[in-house]
Amino acid sequence: MDAYLHCLSHTPLVGLVDPEQAVLDEVNGVIADARRRIAAFDPELVVLFAPDHYNGFFYDVMPPFCLGVGATAIGDFASAAGDLPVPTELAEACAHAVINSGIDLAVSYNMQVDHGFAQPLEFLLGGLDRVPVLPVFINGVAAPLPGFQRTRLLGEAMGRFLNTLNKRVLILGSGGLSHQPPVPELAKADAHLRDRLLGSGKQ
Structure with a gap:
């Protein structure tokens, strides 16, 4: 495997509050x-x-980590919408390898992703569908959050699997590298917001 790592901050405010x-x-x-x-x-x-x-992802089921075996971008904040080109068999093999290494990785065959996934693919590759992608959700907003140690172990397990592939692999990290925006908290939510956080907001 040849690997290239790049991280990019994302924001829903692109073009709105520049x-x-x-x-x-x-x-x-x-x-x-x-x-x-x-x-x-x-x-x-x-x-x-x-x-x-x-x-x-909502509090009806909130995994610390999830691999999308199938995934669709919802197009929030004018980001790109549509299916991600996930290679099914490769994603399944990755999930088995990571789980067998001791990391409890959830899988979804119908994962919905938002601008946090879409923007890096748009900005760095020119669109959602340019290169096959394994989308990996890391819970960064809904307490309890996975710790740094467990997240690193996930990365190491993914790396061991990727190292078995004879491919050029681009590893992208997407996040708010310079800020921590306010997000709803279940413990402080009123009845309406609590209902949404529990899943009524699903598209």
Whole structure:
């Protein structure tokens, strides 16, 4: 396996609450440079680690980690919408390998993902469907959260599996690297919000 790692912050406010033009130009330039490096690497597979913002995962079932064997982007905040090109057999093999290594990885054959997954694929690859992708959800908002140690062990288990592949693998991390936006908390939610967090907000 040849691997290339890149991390990118995501935000639903792109195009809605932009900074001054000089800052925006700098950010866009950095993303363009990353896009060129990734194009030169020419990945055959993308492994994308990202959170959710109560758009696909709710408190009816909230796993710490989930691999999408099938996944669809919902298109929130004008991000790209549509099916992700998940290679089913490879995703299933990955899930078995990670679970057999001692990590309790959930799987979903109908995973809904939001801008946290869609934006890196849009900005760095030009769309959702350019390269086969293994989408991996990491719960980053809904307490109790997985700890850093367990998350690292997930990454190590994924890495061991990927190392068995004769592929160029782009590993993407998507998150809020510079901020911690407010998110609803179940313990503080009123009845209406609690109902949504328990799953009534599913699309």
